Each structure stands twice: as structure tokens, then as C-alpha cells.
Amino acid sequence: MEDRTERRQALLAAVRRGADLLREGGSALDAVQVTVAELEDDTRFNAGTGSVLNSVGTVEMDASVMVMERGRGGEARISAGAVAAVSRVKNPLMLARAVMEETAHVMLAGSGAHRFARRAGIELCRVEDLITARARERWRARQLQFRKQGSSAAAPSTVGAVAIDSNGNIAAGTSTGGIPGKIPGRVGDSAIVGAGTFVSARGGASATGHGEAIILAGLCREAVAALLGQSPSSVARRAVATLLAPAKAEGGIVIVDRKARIGFAHNAAAMQVATFDSAELRHCWVEPLRLARTS
Ligand code: ASP
Numbered sequence: 001m002e003d004r005t006e007r008r009q010a011l012l013a014a015v016r017r018g019a020d021l022l023r024e025g026g027s028a029l030d031a032v033q034v035t036v037a038e039l040e041d042d043t044r045f046n047a048g049t050g051s052v053l054n055s056v057g058t059v060e061m062d063a064s065v066m067v068m069e070r071g072r073g074g075e076a077r078i079s080a081g082a083v084a085a086v087s088r089v090k091n092p093l094m095l096a097r098a099v100m101e102e103t104a105h106v107m108l109a110g111s112g113a114h115r116f117a118r119r120a121g122i123e124l125c126r127v128e129d130l131i132t133a134r135a136r137e138r139w140r141a142r143q144l145q146f147r148k149q150g151s152s153a154a155a156p157s158t159v160g161a162v163a164i165d166s167n168g169n170i171a172a173g174t175s176t177g178g179i180p181g182k183i184p185g186r187v188g189d190s191a192i193v194g195a196g197t198f199v200s201a202r203g204g205a206s207a208t209g210h211g212e213a214i215i216l217a218g219l220c221r222e223a224v225a226a227l228l229g230q231s232p233s234s235v236a237r238r239a240v241a242t243l244l245a246p247a248k249a250e251g252g253i254v255i256v257d258r259k260a261r262i263g264f265a266h267n268a269a270a271m272q273v274a275t276f277d278s279a280e281l282r283h284c285w286v287e288p289l290r291l292a293r294t295s
Contacts, residue, residue: 004270007045009162010038010039010045011039011046011274012037013038014035014038015032015035015161015272015274017038018031018032018033018035018161022163022166024037027165028067028169029067029097031161031171032162033097033173034164035161036063036159036161037091038177040090040091040092040159041091041160044169045157045159046159046176046177046178047092047158047176047194048090048092049090050132051130051131051176052135052138052177052178052180053135053177053181054181058127059087059127059130060085060185060186061083061176061177062082062083062086062174062188062189062190062191063173063174063175063176063201064081064083064174064192065082065096065173065174066081066097066100066171066204067169067170067172068169068204069169069202070168073167076200076201078200079100080106080136080199081098081101081103081107082099082107082191082192083109083290084085084095084107084110085109085184085185085186086110086114086117086189087114087130088125088126088127089112089114089117090123090129092111092246093173093174094173094176095116095122098116098122099198107193109191110185115266135177138180138204139181142181143181144261158174159174159179159286160190160196160206160207164203165262171204172198172220174189174190174197174206176188176205176208179210179211186235188212189212191206191242194221195211195214196211196219198220198221198223199224201226201258202224202254203227203232203256203257204221205223205224205238205255205256206253207219207220207251208246208269209244209251210250210257212220213244219243219244219251221255222236222243223236223239223253226239232257232261232262233261233263233264234263236253236255236265239253240266244245245267251267251269252266252268253266262275275291
């Protein structure tokens with residue numbers, strides 16, 4: 001399980017970067033972006049470089065980001081950006097943020113997203129630059145399984161982050177290479193606001209797992225809506241147990257509410273979560289939490 005230990009260390013390092021930024025007065029949005037970018041650049045995660053490959057052996061990545069910022073009068077302003085099926089950017093979440101900040105749209109896909117990236121000053125890379133030898137090997141091994149079953153399980157290591165800053169602004173972001181062996185053009189929950197990422201004045205959430213089930217459940221939106229009167233921990237557990245488990249779907253969610261309380265839960269084979277609690281100025285990592293599945 002060396003890989004898992006290495007991933008844990010990488011996760012901690014990434015969260016520490018976001019936490020340092022928050023401690024220095026940085027915004028929740030910047031904290032989410034630096035944390036996710038660090039994980040996108042780490043080849044051990046299924047996002048950015050090292051993403052899993054689709055059925056034709058290439059990379060198509062999804063990412064989304066959403067933020068709730070307080071205006072001068074304290075009013076909540078919500079914005080979101082997303083990219084779907086992109087294959088030529090190293091940091092899809094950064095591109096999603098550019099869509100949010102520099103266009104009148106919420107989501108751009110494929111070649112249009114690449115064209116926009118160039119305009120936004122985000123360097124394009126070759127798709128080969130994102131494909132690691134390990135991803136290629138795994139793709140070959142999975143091809144057989146995929147042909148037999150017609151689908152493939154979600155790959156671990158999609159990345160996401162949720163943060164609240166000292167001004168009470170809340171941001172969440174998610175980035176992934178998606179499900180291995182997916183049909184080219186398939187877009188999962190990580191690109192879909194309300195499914196893989198959601199933020200409101202109540203809090204923010206980011207999800208991982210079987211994208212189709214997460215989209216059908218509107219998982220993050222449902223979870224954030226449920227924050228009224230419930231702790232993020234119980235919301236996370238209920239979201240997984242009532243929205244995903246009955247569909248026999250694997251997945252997980254991380255949530256931060258407007259009081260900076262943290263919650264997470266999953267029913268997947270593995271999910272690592274790193275948390276930083278600024279009230280106590282400490283961080284910790286948590287091994288996968290197994291929930292009893294409802295069958
Ligand atoms: N949710 C992602 C997708 O379906 C995959 C994952 O989180 O592992 O694209």
C-alpha cells in the first residue's frame with residue numbers, strides 16, 4: 001500500500017498549501033484552486049497529469065468550481081465555472097475558474113474549451129503530456145474487463161476541495177479524468193454544478209464516485225440544501241446512504257458548512273480525506289470511512 005501512503009502524504013501537502021494560503025488571509029477560491037492544482041499535477045491522482053484513459057486510450061477530463069462570496073452588504077453572490085471533456089490543459093480546474101470569471105457561461109466543453117484556454121492565457125499541452133506509463137498500463141489491463149462488462153468501476157483518486165475563508169466566502173472544486181474506459185465524449189458529475197460540486201450560502205460540497213449516479217441524485221446540491229439544521233457529518237452520511245447506496249452506486253462527499261464545520265462520508269472501496277481546521281490550527285488525515293451499505 002505504498003501508493004496509498006504516498007497519496008496520503010501528497011494530499012496532506014496539498015491541503016497544507018491551501019491552509020497556509022487561508023491563514024495568510026487568502027480567499028477560499030484560491031485555497032481550493034492551489035490545493036486541487038497540486039493534486040492535478042501529482043501523477044498518482046486521477047486528475048490532470050495521470051488521469052485515467054477512456055475507451056480509445058486517451059484523456060478527457062472534467063472539472064468544476066463554484067464560489068459563494070459575500071458582497072459589501074453581506075448578500076451572497078454565487079458563481080460557477082466548469083469544463084468538460086478537455087484533453088489539452090494540465091490544470092482543468094484553473095480553466096473552469098477562467099470560464100467562471102471571464103465568460104458569461106458556466107460550462108465549456110472539448111475543443112471550444114481549448115480555444116478559450118488559449119484566449120485566457122492558459123497554456124495548452126499535448127494530450128500525451130498528460131498520459132503516464134502507469135495510466136497506459138492500467139488502460140491495457142482494463143480493456144479486457146471493459147469489453148466483457150460494458151462498463152468499468154469508478155477509478156479512485158478524483159480530487160476535490162472545499163474551503164471557507166475568514167470573510168465567510170465558501171468555495172468548492174472537483175477535478176477528474178473520469179471513469180476508466182468511458183466512451184469518448186462522456187461527461188461525468190465532476191463537470192456538473194449541483195452534481196459533483198455545489199456551493200450556496202449554507203456551505204459547499206465536492207463529490208467523487210460513480211458519476212452517472214451522482215448526476216441523477218444531484219448529490220452535492222441535495223447535500224448542501226440539507227445543511228439547514230444538520231451537521232455536515234450527518235448530511236454527508238445521509239447523502240451517501242440515502243442517495244447513493246440505494247442505487248448501489250459507490251461514492252463519497254466532502255462538505256464544509258458556513259460555520260466551518262467539516263463532514264465527509266463514502267461507501268467506496270477507498271477515499272482519503274485531509275482536513276484543516278483553522279480554529280484549532282491543525283490538520284489530520286483520515287483513512288477511508290466505511291459505511292454500512294443499505295442493500
Ligand atoms: N465522479 C467521477 C466521474 O464519474 C469519477 C470519480 O470520482 O472517481 O467522472
